[in-house]
Every structure is written in structure tokens, then in C-alpha cells.
Amino acid sequence: MVLIASYNIRKAIAADRRRRPERILEILGEIGADIVLLQEADRRFGQRQSAIPMHMLTEHSPYRAVPYEMRPGSIGWHGNAVLVGPDVEIIRHLPLHLPTLEPRGAVLADVRVRGESLRLVGMHLDLSGLWRRKQARAILSELDHQPDRLPTLLAGDLNEWRSGGCLRDFGQHHMPVALGPSFHARQPVGRLDRMFVSPGIKVLESGVHHSLLARNASDHLPVWARIRIG
Template sequence: MVLIASYNIRKAIAADRRRRPERILDVLAEIGADVVLMQEADRRFGERHSAIPFHMLAEQGRYRAVPYDIRHGSIGWHGNAVLVSHAVEIVRHQPFHLPALEPRGAVLADLRVGGRDLRVVGMHLDLSGLVRRRQARAILAQLDEQTEALPTLLAGDLNEWTSGGCLRDFGGHHVPVPLGPSFHARRPVGRLDRMFVSRGVRVEASGVHSSMLTRTASDHLPVWARIAIG
């Protein structure tokens, strides 16, 4: 079994409007996932460095970041990052370029967990419904261009409040994972954080991780899925 989490960390800005990366790390320790797909993982302004300082990630000792190495000091690509535990092997990785009115992207990582290969895609889609659908189709097209087909899990903050839109695009190719409302963290009503899986991935359990800590660490709650590969 592999535990995957997806979490919009809001640049590590907590409910008190202060940047508290240590709270995000505490949340990740609380969940204990093997793989974490993060959104808003980089700061918005200036050098856009990682919202979680690399030395704090190293000191925690559980995770390492998939090294996209596109922007110095960034942990990912346009705020999308993938963290893996030391039991997970990073096989290959690449960024996805997306059509957008503002800088947006997605990230792919091919991983090996317990001798089995898994492809994960992390994403944070636009606020505009029309742009979201273009971005969803761009992600699916770039997945189709991969030289090797692998069992795949896609996850992230889709910014989709309805049951249609980009959900219909992803749902035409992948199976949606049952998840509950994850936004706003203090009183969640929106199902903005989503997961989808391809053939070859079996979801054993899934949900939203809600605790006293997660309700103050970000404006989103993390979502998770326990999966079997193959």
C-alpha cells in the first residue's frame, strides 16, 4: 500500500497570517504519507523561494523534494512540488507547461515504491473555468505523449466548485477518488482538492485529513488516498 497526500499549503501562511512552515511540516508528520503533492509551495513575490526552507525539510528528515531545479531556491514549478519519503525512488520527472492568464504549471514524477512504478501528477489550476478546461486538456495531452504508460495518480487544487468543467475532462480518462470538502479549512464546504487514478491503481481508502493542526496551518485541508499499484 502507498499513502498519497495532496495539500495546498498557502505558501505556509497560517490562520494568523504569519508564515509558519513548521506547522506544515507538523501536518505532514501527522499524515505520514509516502508521497505528498503540494500546491502554493513557493513564495509569491521576490525570488519565489520555497515556502518551506530547505534546511527545515532536511532537519525533519522524512522527506526530500523531487529536484525539478528550474528556479534557484524554488522547491518545484510554479508552486507545484512533490515530496517523497526515503523509501520512494525517484525514477524521472518533468514539468508541464500550461496555458494560463497568470503563471501556472503542473509537475510529473515517475516513482518506484516497493518495486512497483507509479506516475504522479501535481497541479494547481486557474480560477477561470475556460482556462481550467484548457489546462486539464493540456495535462492529459502531455500525459499521452509520455513514452511509457504507467499507473497514474493525478491530484491538486483544481479550483473547480461545480461537478462539471475540468472534472469532466479528467473523469473521461481517469476515475475520481472519493473525497470530501477541503476548503475553507476552518469550515470546509468546497471540494476544490481532487484526485484521479488510472487503470492499474486501486484505491483502498481515501478522505480529507482534518485536525486541530490542519484547521490553522493553511486555508485548505490536505486530502489523501491509500492505494495499491497493479
């Protein structure tokens, strides 16, 4: 079994409007996932360095970041990052360039967990429904053109408030994972954070991580799924 979480950390800015990356790491410790897909993991301005300082990630968590190396000091690509635990081997990774009017991207990582291969896609899609659908189709096209096929989990903040739209695009060949409302963290009503899985993955459990820390650390709550590959 593999536990995977997805979390829009809002650049580690807590409800008191202060940047508190240590709180994000505490929440990841509460969840205990093998793999975490982050959104808004980089600062918004300046050099757009990681919102979680590199030394803090190394010294205060079991995770290491998949090294996309697109920008010095960043742990991902346009705020999308993949963190893996000690039992996860990184096989291959690449950033995905998305059509957009503002900076957006997605990330792909192939990993091996306890002898099983898994492909991950992390994303944070546009506020515009038209651009969300273009981005979803671009991601699906990238998956179609990969040199091999692996069981695949897609996750992230899709910014989709209603059914249809990009959810329909992803759902044509991937099964949606049953999650609950995760936005806004103080009073969640929106199901903006989503996961999809391809054939070859069985979802055993899934949900939203509710804790006092999580309610105050970001405007999103983390979502998670426990899966079996194969």
C-alpha cells in the first residue's frame, strides 16, 4: 500500500498571514504519506524560491524533493513540487509546460515504491474554465506521448467548482478518487483539490485531512489516498 497526499500550501502563509513553513511540515508529519504533491510551493515574487527552505525540509522532515532544477532555490516548477519519503526511488522526472495566459505548469515523476512503479502528475490549473480545459488536454496529451505506460495518479488544485469541464476531460480515461471539500480550510465547501487514477491502481481509502493545524496553515486542506498498485 502507498499513501499519497496532495496539498496546496499557499506558499506556507498561515491564517495569521505569516509564512510558517514549519507548520506545513508538522501537518505532513500528521498525515505520514509516502509521497506528497504540493501546489503553491514557491514564493510568488523575487527569485520565487521554495516557500519551505531547503535546509528545513532536509533537517525537519523525512522527505526529499524531486529535483526538477528549473529555478535556483525552487523545489518544483511553477509552484508544483513532489516530495518523496525514504522508501521511494525516483526513476524519472520532467516539468510539463501548459498553455496559459499566466505562469502555470505541471510536473511528472516516475517513482518506484516497494518494488512497484508509479507515475505521478502534480498540477495547479487556471482560474479560467477555458484555460483549465486546454491545460487538462495538454497534460493528457503528454501522458499519451510518454515512452512507456505506467499506473498513473494525477492530483492537484484544479480550481474546478462544478462538475464537467476539466473533470470530464480527466475522467475519460482515469477514475476520480472520492474526496471531500477541502476549500476553504476554515469552512470547507469547495472540492477544488482532486485526484484521478488510471487502471492498475486500486484506491483503498481516501479523504481530506482535518486537523486544527491544517485549518490554520493554508486556505486549503490536504487530501489523501491510500492505494494499491497492480
